[in-house]
Amino acid sequence: MEQQITWTDGEGHLRTALWHSGNATAPPRRIVLADDRTKADDAYRMAAEGTAMLWCGDFHNARQLLSALKRRIDRRRRRxxxxxxxxxxxxxQAQTFRAKVLGSLLVQVEEGAVLPLRRSPDVRAACAEAGCPLDRPFACSLTALLGMTGSHEWRRNGVEVPALGGARIHPYYGVFSPVRGEYVDLVARAPLPDACSVRSTAFDIGTGTGVLAAVLARRGVAEVVATDLNPRALACARENVERLGLAAQVRVTEADLFPARRRAALVVCNPPWLPVKPTSMLESAVYDPGGRMLREFLRRLPDHLEPGGEGWLILSDLAEHLGLRTRDDLLVLFAQAGFDVVDRLDVRPRHRKADDTSDPLHAARSREVTSLWRLAVGSS
Structure with missing residues (x-):
């Protein structure tokens, strides 16, 4: 069901517009007009109280106001x-408050994805790629619009993947980008199971951009079936596979985890790492409520492995350092699903937050290790 926002314009007329949110954020109920005269302190107060502001001034001034709101949020940061x-x-909680405040600055986009603000950029391609309506006007948060334009640049320029010999993966809007290359490197260097020499088939579960499927294909796996439920991810993976010249080896298909009635010598899965409820579409790549996807993957995996095959589970231990799961909890899940641990390959994260002492989670991030668990069905 389409949602709309309502506000009163400068002449006292009631106006409405289609509400667009890539993260399924509910439309704001209270909206006032804001422009170049709006003070940052006033904007922060209104946003914190739940009032959204529809911007009518200069685009660059809107971005400056957004930066001013970020500074005021950062002042609230506690040790x-x-x-x-x-x-x-x-x-x-702080992230939720931040999203609420920054998401309160709105812009209206005209039919054809034209932004009618002074010094505004051309956002037509970015809006089209993000699935915005192009045949009618709509409104969205400025942060959402900036996210679309940023994603457009990611998609155009791509992300270099050393494990693919420096080739680039081009992520779509709403599809998690493989910027944390250490987990990709693990898949590139783990020894393939002996079963692959008998039946060279692998599954990449929750493929996203298709990066792991591409790595497996480049390693010589004859057939890789890459699955996902997100339509954007499926389109993204197909485009990347085509771009890399791997369409003959990699088949991208819509599936709830596993392809139906199929088995493979190798099944790879990089599930969300934290057993917490996500609050946005992008967070779904990191947060898995109660470890639901992890549990379901392990439960169903034995029925999709060839004899002698392996399941490769890629997990960060950040959840353990945050007190969200223990190592024993994870090992119990393996045992309950009937798996033995063949081996574990570890790597330290290389992302900037690992060294950022100002990050509130630095103590946990500084100890984080990403592991590739090689699992095989036990003999008992």
Whole structure:
């Protein structure tokens, strides 16, 4: 069902517009007009109280106001407590407040995805790629629009993947970008199971951009079936596979985890790493409520492995450092699903947050290790 926003314009007339949110954010109820005269302190107060502002001024001034709101949010930052679980909960609350305040600055986009503001950029291609309506006007948050334009640049320029010999993966809007290359490197260097020499078939579960499927194909796996449920991810993976010249080896298909009635010598899965409820579409790549996807993957995996085959599970141990799951919890899940651990390959993260002492989760991130667990069905 389409949602709309309503506000009163400068002449006192009631106006409405289609509401667009890539993260399924509910439309704001209270909206006032804002322009170049709006003070940052006033904007921050209104946003914190739940009032959204529809911007009518210069585009660059809107971006400056957004930066001013970020600075005021950062002033609220408190020293994180020593308890990691409490620190994580506080971090989530702070992120929710941040999203609320920054998402309160709105823009209206005219039919054809034209932004009618002074000094505004051309956002037509970005809006089209993000699935915005092009045949009618709509409104969205400025942060959402900036996210679309940023994603457009990611998609155009791509992300270099060393494990693919420096080739680039081009992520779509709403599809998690493989910027954390260490987990890709793990898949590139883990020894393929002996079963691959008998039946060279692999599954890449939750393929996203298709990067892991591409790595497996480049390693010589004859047939790779890459699955996902997100239509954007499926289109993104297909385009990347075509661009890399791997369409003859990699088949991208819509499936809830596993392809129906199929088995493989190798099944690879990089599920969301934190067993927490996501609050946005992009967070779904990181947060898995209660570890639901992880549990379901392990439960169903034995029925999709060839004899002697392996399941490769890629997980960060950040959840353990945050008190969200213990190592014993994970090992119990393996045992309950009937798996033995053949081996574990570890790598330290290389992302900037690992060294950012100002990050509220730095204590946990500084100890984080990403692992590739090689799992095989036990003999008992």
């Amino acid at each position: 994180p407590p020593d308890d990691a679980a409490i620190a994580f909960n506080q971090h989530r």
